[in-house]
Amino acid sequence: MIGVVLGTRPEIIKMSPIIRECERRGIDYFILHTGQHYSYEMDRLFFEELELPDPDYSLDVGSGTHAGQTAKIMTGVEDVLVKEAPDVVLVQGDTNTVMAGALAASKLHMRVGHVEAGLRSFNRWMPEEINRVLTDHISDYLFAPTESARDNLLHEGIAEQKICVTGNTVVDAVYQNLGIAQKKSNVLKELDLEPREYFLVTAHRQENVDNRTRLKEILKGLEGVQREFSLPVVFPVHPRTEKRIKELGIGVDGLNLTKPFGFLEFLQLESQAKLVLTDSGGVQEETCVLGVPCATMRYDTERPETLDVGSNVLVGADSKKILEAVRSIESWKCGWKNPYGDGIAGKMIVMVCAAARSR
Ligand code: UD1
Ligand code: UDP
Structure with missing residues (x-):
């Protein structure tokens, strides 16, 4: 057993x-x-x-x-x-x-x-x-x-x-569910989003969101992205992050904050995003598998394969680097091989x- x-x-x-x-x-x-x-x-x-x-x-x-x-x-x-x-x-x-x-x-x-x-x-x-x-x-x-x-x-x-x-096993999960997500999920329509015309964000790492300076810097970078590109920044908020934003009394301007999505909705959002900004482990892998560029708001990663194949860059909790990564998106070479x-x-x-x- x-x-x-x-x-x-x-x-x-x-x-x-x-x-x-x-x-x-x-x-x-x-x-x-x-x-x-x-x-x-x-x-x-x-x-x-x-x-x-x-x-x-x-x-x-x-x-x-x-x-x-x-x-x-x-x-x-x-x-x-x-x-x-x-x-x-x-x-x-x-x-x-x-x-x-x-x-x-x-x-x-x-x-x-x-x-x-x-x-x-x-x-x-x-x-x-x-x-x-x-x-x-x-x-x-x-x-x-x-x-x-x-x-x-x-x-x-x-x-x-x-x-x-x-x-x-994340590759198995993506392969087993992407087709179902495409059939069942209308999340883009529901959020009034066009494919490749929005950014998707997740953030929940303890070292990012429990630290006021880092959390503020990340939000500043994301707000900057929204202002500069005039595209929606969809941010399903993890409960840890929601709690910290409330506790610290931090204002958030211009971002589409939502509840966390189910896997089918999130997969659909990931696969059609222009770029994903995250500090999640699984999201670094999934974007790599889906062929979608990812900027990781951390200073290190236990997923170095994503850096090696060029699907991911580390931007830290640094508003300037967040913006730079998004500005460089057009020059990214997609079509990497999934290492997972x-x-x-x-x-x-x-x-x-x-x-x-x-x-
Ligand atoms: C945990 C894991 C992290 C993983 C993440 C996945 C550890 C040390 N951390 O972090 O590695 O990446 O899960 O999402 O194991 N809360 C709710 N509802 C929930 C769960 C949590 O409201 O269903 C709130 C509570 O206020 C809680 C806080 O979120 O105190 C943090 O939850 P916790 O499970 O301690 O850590 P995560 O940040 O979720
Ligand atoms: N995910 C989801 N809905 C969301 C955000 C993430 O289903 O709103 C999924 C995502 O597809 C990935 C997993 O949650 O498979 C990643 O979990 P999380 O970021 O909480 O943890 P980590 O991977 O960092 O441990």
Whole structure:
């Protein structure tokens, strides 16, 4: 039996190809939702749109400090794992859910599979970097999306036989849902947008939005883009960012702030945008897969492949660099090759887990 542990928006999206493959092959599995994300548009909406089965277990841990949230997830996960005794526990990405789920499983001497292993920003100020490093070092199966992620693991002394390069399940998710999004989503019409005639934005990184100076600088850059190009800047606001904008009493001028979108709407918006500005990990990858230019509002990235192929540039939390990137858009060479695989990562991961089951 495979235990699929997830808890946040990107984990639901990137685990969906694995869940679908378990369903397709009739493999015994369960879904354990930690409840790290719980607002309808960060959680339930994705189960509905992606037609995923309801979680078998929901811990409802909610928000909290890093230690408080991690501790709650660990005790909740432990109870379920003791009851279910899965052969492999799968976690995906770099959130507190991932690290806490992996740690609880490994202390029970259960085998842990880390989906999206080996990513490194080499910036330990990011909570996600701590989660990635710790999870990789206690995992038994490291599903690295690319060769460069594999190299990071090898450099840290992780045994080669534990690592399997699979591509990223985000490619599976994009391929499985883009056609459906094009058929089902009318989001461009609803927002009165023309293809390639708007910018799309997301921002939620703790180091960006919990820092007043950085958040103000990012908003200043985005407002500048809207003024200079006279094109809509569509900005679905993550709940962390919404809370910070309110708390800090920051005014936002000229941007189309919206609620977070479902995956189908967001995919449609991404695929037709002139340029996407983001600090999200998944959005850097998806734009690369979709052939849409991306400017990442960070000073480093654990997705260097996107810089190498030329789909992405780093602009920091710097209003001038944000504007410069947008000004240079016409000279970008599109048509890069997607470095994240062929969209069969989910199948490969389930195959490895199924083999582990019979051992
Ligand atoms: C978390 C992950 C981050 C990931 C992101 C995906 C960690 C350390 N961070 O960040 O790596 O990129 O999810 O979106 O695991 N909130 C709501 N509703 C929700 C969820 C959160 O209102 O459904 C608000 C709460 O005020 C909460 C804040 O957002 O305090 C932050 O939520 P949290 O899960 O702690 O971190 P994220 O910023 O979402
Ligand atoms: N996403 C979405 N709706 C939105 C914004 C993002 O469905 O309004 C999706 C996006 O397509 C990607 C994922 O959310 O698959 C990225 O999640 P997020 O940026 O929250 O986390 P990160 O990838 O940075 O961990």
